[in-house]
Amino acid sequence: xxxxxxxxxxxxxxxxxxxxxxxxxxxxxxxxxxxxxxxxxxxxxxxxxxxxxxxxxxxxxxxxxxxxxxxxxxxxxxxxxxxxxxxxxxxxxxxxxxxxxxxxxxxxxxxxxxxxxxxxxxxxxxxxxxxxxxxxxxxxxxxxxxxxxxxxxxxxxxxxxx
Amino acid sequence: xxxxxxxxxxxxxxxxxxxxxxxxxxxxxxxxxxxxxxxxxxxxxxxxxxxxxxxxxxxxxxxxxxxxxxxxxxxxxxxxxxxxxxxxxxxxxxxxxxxxxxxxxxxxxxxxxxxxxxxxxxxxxxxxxxxxxxxxxxxxxxxxxxxxxxxxxxxxxxxxxxxxxxxxxxxxxxxxxxxx
Numbered sequence: 001x002x003x004x005x006x007x008x009x010x011x012x013x014x015x016x017x018x019x020x021x022x023x024x025x026x027x028x029x030x031x032x033x034x035x036x037x038x039x040x041x042x043x044x045x046x047x048x049x050x051x052x053x054x055x056x057x058x059x060x061x062x063x064x065x066x067x068x069x070x071x072x073x074x075x076x077x078x079x080x081x082x083x084x085x086x087x088x089x090x091x092x093x094x095x096x097x098x099x100x101x102x103x104x105x106x107x108x109x110x111x112x113x114x115x116x117x118x119x120x121x122x123x124x125x126x127x128x129x130x131x132x133x134x135x136x137x138x139x140x141x142x143x144x145x146x147x148x149x150x151x152x153x154x155x156x157x158x159x160x161x162x
Numbered sequence: 163x164x165x166x167x168x169x170x171x172x173x174x175x176x177x178x179x180x181x182x183x184x185x186x187x188x189x190x191x192x193x194x195x196x197x198x199x200x201x202x203x204x205x206x207x208x209x210x211x212x213x214x215x216x217x218x219x220x221x222x223x224x225x226x227x228x229x230x231x232x233x234x235x236x237x238x239x240x241x242x243x244x245x246x247x248x249x250x251x252x253x254x255x256x257x258x259x260x261x262x263x264x265x266x267x268x269x270x271x272x273x274x275x276x277x278x279x280x281x282x283x284x285x286x287x288x289x290x291x292x293x294x295x296x297x298x299x300x301x302x303x304x305x306x307x308x309x310x311x312x313x314x315x316x317x318x319x320x321x322x323x324x325x326x327x328x329x330x331x332x333x334x335x336x337x338x339x340x341x342x
Binding site for chain 1: 164189190193196201207211242244245247249
């Protein structure tokens with residue numbers, strides 16, 4: 001039990017480091033700490049796997065793994081990062097636009113297309129994401145993964161695996 | 163190159179290990195050791211994949227055979243990932259003693275996990291290749307988290323530095339062999 005909790009605390013440490021790196025806009029540090037986070041967090045499930053195997057409970061583990069979508073997604077990322085090439089989360093820029101029917105009506109036409117040039121950008125957001133097109137931030141996804149891992153630890157304790 | 167990036171990542175975490183060793187912050191030292199083990203191991207895993215893809219697995223095996231620290235740290239990392247985390251490493255104490263002459267020093271008993279380093283006045287001594295700074299004459303004691311290497315306690319940061327050096331040489335061998 002302690003081993004598993006040590007590892008989740010380690011993963012929390014690296015997530016905290018990632019948050020600091022993101023706040024400081026330090027991309028290199030964020031990527032390195034993300035790599036460490038991937039490794040620590042993955043080890044939680046590896047420990048659960050080893051403990052369940054020792055107790056003949058592999059079916060239990062497989063059931064837990066199958067019902068853990070964050071674990072599945074992050075396992076794929078971690079395996080690629082460890083064995084093939086570094087995995088780099090990316091910065092995604094989102095612009096918030098406010099366009100009314102009047103804006104479209106007033107916009108000039110160029111080659112048959114209405115081109116809106118100014119006055120409609122209401123804001124801009126810059127956030128780290130796992131991959132292009134993600135709507136949730138990298139830091140939120142990592143937190144969701146940790147929450148799922150904590151839930152799995154709880155299930156393991158209730159099942160007597162740890 | 164991916165290998166260089168992972169090696170830089172390993173160096174970064176080795177730097178963090180050294181910082182937290184100096185602070186005596188065992189938990190954070192252990193976290194960074196875990197991250198170091200993982201990043202450093204990936205260097206050889208990337209080389210393995212590239213060698214395998216090119217049908218050069220014999221080259222990779224020879225490099226491994228010539229890399230004692232890679233073998234040691236592979237086992238260390240596998241144990242850490244699959245069995246149990248590093249949580250309470252033993253502490254190795256180095257006592258630095260300045261003497262008039264290094265000639266004819268008497269044999270002395272000293273406590274377990276303690277090493278006495280005799281230096282002549284005026285000498286500086288770099289404890290480990292990747293120590294943050296050389297030990298000055300004003301320093302009298304150096305405490306380092308340790309690991310058992312074939313029955314001998316050695317500074318973890320010290321041997322991690324030698325591992326990094328070995329990995330750097332292996333990347334260069336990979337370039338020379340046309341693997342990367």
